[in-house]
Amino acid sequence: MDVVAGDDQVTTEFLCISTAALTAPAEGTVQLTGADGLALTVWRHPHDPLLPGLAWACDAAKVGAALFEPLPDRRSAVVLPELATVSYRPLRRAVLTADHLGERRYLKVLRHGQAGRLAERHRLLTSAGIPAPELIEVPAPDVLAMHRAPGTPLAERLMRDGARSIQPHALINLLQNLPPESMRLPERPAWAARVRDYAMGAAAVLPEEQARITALTNKVHHLVSTVDAGPKVPSHGDFYEANLLVTGESISGLLDVDALGPGHLVDDLACFIGHLAVLPSLDSRYIHVPAALDRFLAAFDHVVDPSALRGRAAGVALTLVAGAKHRASPASPDAWHADALRRLAIAESLADAALARRS
Template sequence: MTEAEELALLEGRAIGPALEAAAAALTGSLIQWSLSGIHHRPGAGVTGIYAIRCEVSGEILNGFLCVTTRPVPGTFARSVRLHGPEGLPLLAWSHPNDPLLPDLDWACDARSVGPELFGVPAATLTTFGYRPMRRAVLRAEGAGETRFLKVLPRGRAAALYERHRLLLDAGIPVPQPAESPRRDVLVTRQASGTPLAQRLLEDGATGFEPEVVVDLLERLPRAVCDLPARRPWSAGVHRYAGAATAVLPDQSERIKTLASRVEYGTRAAPAGPVVPTHGDFYEGNLLVDGGSITAVLDLDGLGPGHLIDDLACFLAHLAMLPCVDERYTAVPAALARFQRVFEERVDPTALRARAAGVSLTLVAGARNSGRNQAGGGWREGALQRLLVAENFLGPGRGPGPAAG
């Protein structure tokens, strides 16, 4: 079964019998279900999150079931293996019993988090994000204090803790890590500042200069280069093109052409020297105050790389904001302002090609939210994102240097 067929299965009514079987094994008799979200990782399966209503011993309970097509070896508590159409293997679990996030159930339990983090009977918990089998981020509040919980696969929290310490020791503003009662949960204190995304929404982040972004990246300590390297987003352009094609099959030739142009542009123009990089650098991972950066978030991708890839990631995500919310009316001017400065620091052709590549990785994500917040359905949102990627390269029908 192709990824496009897996997407169609998990989004459609045909998944119903599998959900009924999963609910019977894990929770109770399924009364009602609806799709809450889809997570698609190119080459790594599709996962659906479903809001369910079940009857358990005469009581009606609400909850969530997750079903994935990703091959996951092993045996896990509160999960069940099923078969979908054509014998497709499926793994289902009741949230928060994620098979690869062993401490998620603790992080989602207010009566466990409260005593262990704050010494109170229960914490107030807010889920900021959940990517099945990858990570979850929650805010916990209690006793007048706030902590952020990042739940990770087994053994990864300690390495992320050390990344925070490394940057703090070098004077880079990142959230202060705190002692964690669970080995697979990174706990950090609340950092000061306003999300850069909010500033961009208000006025295009007027007064926040692009040079501040470049300066911070250039101040990352050399020891970052001793960490494991992670391929830049644009390096997987053909894999992500496949994901984009899965959600926009009628645009396959257009997507294929774009991917070829990105590949040509990234190979034909210099990337620059290997330097310390953030790895996933964009407005969502920056807190600011006035013209200064007060905190850099999400250090999972920290490692050796190229400055141009961090700058391209920033531009691509910035350009996507109007696709997400139509209120980002000041973003086009901000994009031009940041791109102009970035192109003075790195090769412009290579920057545009890599920004187009990052943009292409975001096309399939339009389907995850179900409906495009900027108006219209997810398909319109995906088409808008595809156009953003093409705009970085300018006119062109085939592989070749970016125009403009």
């Protein structure tokens, strides 16, 4: 909303309204009652009651002083970094970028106590030689700041030529070198293990395909329950092209390590395959992805059960169906529907391939 100050200056303020129940009234919030007695909590951005570090992360002067070296000539005018919000999930987390004179830093704003746990994961990885982003200490609560990891997003290479210079074993070796200490971290269920939850999201955006979604969900659940996933090993937990940076023929950056902990190698590889398989439905320029998919599948089949790989990848692809609606644009408001159907068909194809390869 626009606010007129006493000097007639007009500024734009953002109010956040949530139906989430807070355990106690928080400072800076207003409690309202909506329709049918629904309790609402209102706050002015960036003063999120469960993200105490967000206000600091949105202050360019404070962020600039903490994350960037001062200019050699102190007489020069202060150049503040440009802040941008990458994502914001109210009451949960936010990710921002800070750009200053050609350099970029990333900030993750988390709930109380979560930043320390995520920092521990980063340190475990970097100590083991895994290329996680380097952290920067900041004087703010529950904010994790980090340098930009080197390299090009793997998605760009996949679009250019199917990432022909990246050998599948580079991904396998990266996962097999995750530090054993991560086995003492909390375990999170794999994407495919939560297939019934994500099926509800898929059915919400494609209600006319409820029967197909239910049949697919039952197939994936059966495969996850009956096909051996292999031993528990250190796992990334969200291993796909958007979280991988490459330089030359090497993986030079591993991002979003929040889910690091015990898991199965097949689930990390299935996460990669599930996301890779749906890329052409996101952008028609991914013309090299089908060949890349075959190449990565052939290599991964040598280290994990082929049926488990495809069955769990089908579950991952199903988790992505509901997200198609979030990509709707004013120019093509209904294009997302065809995208969602393509993602569903891809998930079905992977599940059928898994059943065909059962040993």
